Amino acid sequence: MIEANELTKRYGRTTAVNQLSFTVRPGHVTGFLGPNGAGKSTTLRLLLGLNAPTSGTATINGQLFRTNPRGLRQAGALLDASDVHGGRSARAHLTALAQSNRIPRGRVDEVLREVGLGSAAGRRIGGFSLGMRQRLGIATALLGDPPVLLFDEPFNGLDPEGVLWVRGLFRRLAAEGRTVFVSSHLMSEMESTADRLIVIGRGELLADATIAEFAARATGSSVAVRTSQAAALTALLRDHGASVRQDGPDQLTVTGLDADRISDLAFDNRLRLSELATHNASLEQAFMELTADSVEYLAGDPR
Numbered sequence: 201m202i203e204a205n206e207l208t209k210r211y212g213r214t215t216a217v218n219q220l221s222f223t224v225r226p227g228h229v230t231g232f233l234g235p236n237g238a239g240k241s242t243t244l245r246l247l248l249g250l251n252a253p254t255s256g257t258a259t260i261n262g263q264l265f266r267t268n269p270r271g272l273r274q275a276g277a278l279l280d281a282s283d284v285h286g287g288r289s290a291r292a293h294l295t296a297l298a299q300s301n302r303i304p305r306g307r308v309d310e311v312l313r314e315v316g317l318g319s320a321a322g323r324r325i326g327g328f329s330l331g332m333r334q335r336l337g338i339a340t341a342l343l344g345d346p347p348v349l350l351f352d353e354p355f356n357g358l359d360p361e362g363v364l365w366v367r368g369l370f371r372r373l374a375a376e377g378r379t380v381f382v383s384s385h386l387m388s389e390m391e392s393t394a395d396r397l398i399v400i401g402r403g404e405l406l407a408d409a410t411i412a413e414f415a416a417r418a419t420g421s422s423v424a425v426r427t428s429q430a431a432a433l434t435a436l437l438r439d440h441g442a443s444v445r446q447d448g449p450d451q452l453t454v455t456g457l458d459a460d461r462i463s464d465l466a467f468d469n470r471l472r473l474s475e476l477a478t479h480n481a482s483l484e485q486a487f488m489e490l491t492a493d494s495v496e497y498l499a500g501d502p503r
């Protein structure tokens with residue numbers, strides 16, 4: 201169980217995390233979602249005792265977590281996968297951690313095999329790809345066989361096979377009764393992975409819900425349209441009752457008209473479309489609607 205209680209962290213004038221309270225329960229994969237800069241990494245660092253909160257508390261299994269000789273047995277974490285000594289081999293890196301955490305050495309090769317790095321165990325970490333580093337970071341989190349696991353952006357750098365593997369791993373860890381907390385800024389990574397979601401924006405809690413509850417928030421399906429005549433098409437579709445959002449110089453997201461109708465209107469008005477795709481009311485959309493006010497940088501934002 202992970203608990204954040206009115207957690208606040210300020211860096212000078214920046215409030216990274218603001219009065220954040222939530223509970224992450226065992227037996228589930230809980231997604232921790234928010235746009236870039238929302239405060240996810242800061243929250244994870246506060247939970248792990250790597251930074252001190254300005255106010256509030258963060259506990260793991262009811263206790264303030266501090267890096268201690270047996271820490272990896274209580275909670276395992278993948279934070280910044282590049283933050284390892286590149287000169288060491290994967291096996292030497294994990295062996296040092298196993299020793300300082302009083303974990304049997306045999307566990308090292310076990311976790312390396314589990315994450316698919318069995319054959320790379322003796323290679324220098326410095327020569328690892330980003331995906332291999334992520335796998336090594338996951339092996340580190342698993343090393344102490346802990347009941348609580350935290351992963352910061354674990355899908356970064358993984359190929360599609362790696363993504364599937366990580367999903368399966370997280371579900372298995374949750375089915376074993378562990379607490380699995382996974383951060384991401386992409387809903388698409390979470391929708392087939394998590395069964396609960398905690399969403400933050402600008403350091404504040406926006407939603408704490410099951411995936412099903414979250415999906416019910418979506419207001420309808422939308423159509424992604426690409427056209428070199430964005431201004432003319434926007435005016436036309438608005439005249440016919442649609443809501444149009446411009447996501448890039450030639451990219452529109454349209455709600456209120458279906459793809460067939462948009463295609464007919466464009467054809468009748470001699471406007472050329474280069475792409476037309478329907479997105480059903482989705483978690484992605486609910487996420488975008490929820491976090492619209494919290495996004496730091498908007499592509500093609502004219503402001």
Ligand SMILES: Nc1ncnc2c1ncn2[C@@H]1O[C@H](COP(=O)(O)OP(=O)(O)OP(=O)(O)O)[C@@H](O)[C@H]1O
Binds near residue numbers: 236240
């Ligand atoms: N050490 C620090 N010093 C100053 N500001 C910081 C520090 N760490 C984080 N911040 C600021 O706090 C806010 C939250 O950052 P954080 O990295 O926690 O967000 P995030 O949700 O993990 O983002 P991303 O998805 O981009 O990794 C940002 O505005 C960031 O610039």
